Amino acid sequence: AQSVAQPEDQVNVAEGNPLTVKCTYSVSGNPYLFWYVQYPNRGLQFLLKYITGDNLVKGSYGFEAEFNKSQTSFHLKKPSALVSDSALYFCAVKTSYDKVIFGPGTSLSVIP
Amino acid sequence: SAVISQKPSRDICQRGTSLTIQCQVDSQVTMMFWYRQQPGQSLTLIATANQGSEATYESGFVIDKFPISRPNLTFSTLTVSNMSPEDSSIYLCSVEKGAYEQFFGPGTRLTVL
Numbered sequence: 417a418q419s420v421a422q423p424e425d426q427v428n429v430a431e432g433n434p435l436t437v438k439c440t441y442s443v444s445g446n447p448y449l450f451w452y453v454q455y456p457n458r459g460l461q462f463l464l465k466y467i468t469g470d471n472l473v474k475g476s477y478g479f480e481a482e483f484n485k486s487q488t489s490f491h492l493k494k495p496s497a498l499v500s501d502s503a504l505y506f507c508a509v510k511t512s513y514d515k516v517i518f519g520p521g522t523s524l525s526v527i528p
Numbered sequence: 529s530a531v532i533s534q535k536p537s538r539d540i541c542q543r544g545t546s547l548t549i550q551c552q553v554d555s556q557v558t559m560m561f562w563y564r565q566q567p568g569q570s571l572t573l574i575a576t577a578n579q580g581s582e583a584t585y586e587s588g589f590v591i592d593k594f595p596i597s598r599p600n601l602t603f604s605t606l607t608v609s610n611m612s613p614e615d616s617s618i619y620l621c622s623v624e625k626g627a628y629e630q631f632f633g634p635g636t637r638l639t640v641l
Contacts, residue, residue, distance in 0.1 A: 459633055510628060518571045
């Protein structure tokens, strides 16, 4: 069965510092991996995805993520955090024959 | 991408009543999805709605409680029937575009008293 783990409920980072939001997954077959962001009182927005190809993928708002097959991870990163990045972040996984599974979410707080 | 609207944006309902949530997409899509989300928590898939066929429900969700309509390729409705306080949640519709990317509506915040 597919599963997604986000080991940190909450991540706090100072503005201007690099940020990492962690995600690990378990699937049978080749994974398709996604990050979504939910700003307060708003719907989810797609950030980036890995389907195939280069392990480092770049997305919206300066975010990037690295697919690591051996560690079954897909951590979200940004070199310099902004206060406006404070939001709830969801990792998600699917395979070509299965539905999307969302992780439990990580609340990111960027401190001025 | 896709632009999705939902109506109503929020509602407060009495126990035992029903509420129908509408989802409108700005382009034709094959599959539409309905999710439930408790504030600050993850998404739970209720069902997948394909135009011209019965919706496919996930474990724990049944058609009598959450009937879904999909009359065309840009529109769907989800009804929450015979509501109880446990149905209080945010209901989201989404569509899949491109290579498996999902686009979400703004959500309907439901409170059942």
